[in-house]
Amino acid sequence: MSINCCPACASTSNHLLGWKFSGLGDSVFNYTADFHACPGCGLVYVRNVTDTGLRRFYVEECSYFEKPHFAVTSPANQKKYAFYLRFLREHGIDSVGMADVGCGRGGFISWMADNGWEQQCYGVDVDARSLPADAGAHRNVSFRNGNGLGLPFAEGSLRLLTYFHVLEHIRDVSGLLAEAGRVLGDNGHILIEVPDAENYAGTPIGSAFWFSIREHINHFTAKALAAALEARGFAVQAISRQMLETPVQLPLPNYLGAEKCGAAIAQGACHRRHRGFRSHVARGINAPGRPDLVFGCRSDSDDLGVLSRNIRLIAIA
Ligand SMILES: [Zn+2]
Numbered sequence: 120m121s122i123n124c125c126p127a128c129a130s131t132s133n134h135l136l137g138w139k140f141s142g143l144g145d146s147v148f149n150y151t152a153d154f155h156a157c158p159g160c161g162l163v164y165v166r167n168v169t170d171t172g173l174r175r176f177y178v179e180e181c182s183y184f185e186k187p188h189f190a191v192t193s194p195a196n197q198k199k200y201a202f203y204l205r206f207l208r209e210h211g212i213d214s215v216g217m218a219d220v221g222c223g224r225g226g227f228i229s230w231m232a233d234n235g236w237e238q239q240c241y242g243v244d245v246d247a248r249s250l251p252a253d254a255g256a257h258r259n260v261s262f263r264n265g266n267g268l269g270l271p272f273a274e275g276s277l278r279l280l281t282y283f284h285v286l287e288h289i290r291d292v293s294g295l296l297a298e299a300g301r302v303l304g305d306n307g308h309i310l311i312e313v314p315d316a317e318n319y320a321g322t323p324i325g326s327a328f329w330f331s332i333r334e335h336i337n338h339f340t341a342k343a344l345a346a347a348l349e350a351r352g353f354a355v356q357a358i359s360r361q362m363l364e365t366p367v368q369l370p371l372p373n374y375l376g377a378e379k380c381g382a383a384i385a386q387g388a389c390h391r392r393h394r395g396f397r398s399h400v401a402r403g404i405n406a407p408g409r410p411d412l413v414f415g416c417r418s419d420s421d422d423l424g425v426l427s428r429n430i431r432l433i434a435i436a
Contacts, residue, residue: 122166123155126292126337128346130159132166140333146180147172148333161340163316168290168336174266176334177245177288192226200230202361203281203310210357212308214238215278220267220299221285223249225260232257241277243270267295275304283312286344287335296351309353313339315360 125132132155139151153167207213214237219228222242231240239259244250245266265271267282268291280299289295299309316338319326329335337343345355 125155125157125159125162125343126164126290126347127162127339127343127350128157128160129350130157132157132162132164135163138330146333147176152333152336154330157343160343160346161317162343163330163338165336170268170290173288173290173334173336174245181246181334196226197230200227201234203227203283203312204231204234204236206359207279207310210308212279216276217241217279217281218243218270218272218277218302219281219283220270221245221282221288222262225251225262227281227283228260229255229257232260241272243267268298270298270302272302274301277302278307279303279310280307281310284314286311286347287313287337287339290336292337292347293350296347296353300351300353308356309348311344313337313344316340318360 123132124130135154135156137151137153140146140148142149150167152165154163155166156163214235216238217228217231217236218241219225220243222228222244223246225242228236228240228242237259239261240257242250242260242262243265244262245264247264250262250264263271267285267289280303282295282299286292286295296309303309314329314335316329317340319329319338329338341358341360345358348355
């Protein structure tokens with residue numbers, strides 16, 4: 120693969136700028152980040168990071184495990200968990216075997232278990248320091264040390280994988296989604312949240328802040344996220360744009376996508392229609408004043424239902 124190959128849509132990307140990070144001692148991110156932009160899908164990404172460097176950062180250097188941002192009991196986080204659980208149930212996804220990849224302290228799966236999710240909930244994180252020593256009173260919660268490129272689960276063994284703020288940190292997005300497909304088999308769903316790069320400028324802290332986060336190496340547009348998923352056989356069921364509270368009072372623009380997975384869908388009529396509605400996706404993104412959009416195949420529209428008053432279902436021809 121060319122070093123200028125977009126990791127989301129495989130178009131040839133262009134050099135955008137070099138961003139010099141300094142004063143970070145022997146950090147793996149004490150370097151000049153080589154930002155590239157993709158003319159095909161709008162992804163902006165850092166080209167010159169390595170998996171070895173990233174692994175070293177997350178295992179040895181970062182301290183997410185002690186940050187209040189990830190506090191399990193924070194009211195803002197619990198509101199987010201409730202939003203996600205409601206979103207899943209509105210899409211008919213409830214009480215299936217699942218794993219939250221990049222689970223940190225496990226707040227989301229503990230919330231799920233406390234709120235009626237009856238099947239097994241696994242939490243997976245590459246940073247063992249983040250993981251709780253045990254699941255406490257939750258009988259159907261357990262934790263495993265592992266990473267998104269090699270999940271500690273058998274083929275086709277789970278029906279839901281969630282990734283909250285993971286994909287913007289991963290160099291090999293395609294490999295991560297392929298691994299998700301292996302674990303999900305033909306009928307699983309994947310739910311992804313990443314910062315919404317198309318709305319960076321609209322946040323109170325402005326756009327430069329987001330690019331200064333050294334470990335954010337991918338800045339996704341909706342089109343880029345959809346392209347990466349499609350390339351691995353996923354069909355987009357819904358995309359939701361939200362401004363959700365966080366424990367540090369930083370309004371984060373987020374994408375929330377529930378994706379239907381599987382070879383049958385990828386090769387079938389639904390997937391062919393799906394290619395057609397990519398143009399609907401693009402039109403929706405480019406239209407001003409439409410902060411919340413939902414996209415889906417016509418065959419999915421009955422399942423989508425009414426998500427909320429400020430989310431609009433795009434009808435697919
Ligand atoms: Zn691209």
